[in-house]
Amino acid sequence: MELEHLKWRYAVKRYDTNSQLTDEQKTHIKESIRLTPSSLGLQPFKVFEITSKNVKESLKEACFKQPQIVEADMVLVFASYTEMTNEHIEGHIQNTATIRNQELSQLEAFKNGITGFVSKLSQEELKFWTSKQTYIALGMAIAECARIGIDSTPMEGFNGEKVNEILNLNEQNLECSIILTVGKRNEEEDFLATLPKVRKSMEALFEEI
């Protein structure tokens, strides 16, 4: 990853509606999310790829009419779990045993550790913890998009209750955490395209102790 890639990217406001990502690019972005590290490896979230035009139109309303939702070629809604059930934990243990060719008994202590950790959290703490995991995946996807020359926008500007309702997230013990749109910038329409980046100086941001 060259720093030039990170300097090139910006949070795109207007996308080129005539430009489409290749299947390979879409898979690459999804793989970068799948490969993202998460606390205890639990990946306590699900990502919805919105392809329905009608759903995109509804989501745009829930996102305070932000144009990226209907203009970007790819729309990903990160939804984090509001509960961590035994089934979820068992699933992770079973997956680990299968992939690493281990006996379930070898993973007993790991499983008890996860259950112990999760059971001590209040629901608010758990929701905060699961949603934090989605931001790591978001960061990885944004960086990976930049690295392969694709534009993206992290989006927190939405009415969560409305997004949850549109995608029936609460019924699945999920809630919308963050949205990522991906596509190609429309340089002519996007006033942000030519503006320099605003960042704190190195001195203001870092301190050596």
Ligand SMILES: Cc1cc2nc3c(=O)[nH]c(=O)nc-3n(C[C@H](O)[C@H](O)[C@H](O)COP(=O)(O)O)c2cc1C
């Ligand atoms: C968590 C998060 C939420 C954001 N939400 C929105 C949003 O809803 N709409 C938008 O246009 N930009 C959104 N942004 C983009 C930021 O405004 C942008 O990243 C910031 O101003 C820095 O500029 P740059 O990313 O273009 O370098 C969001 C960024 C982050 C990290």
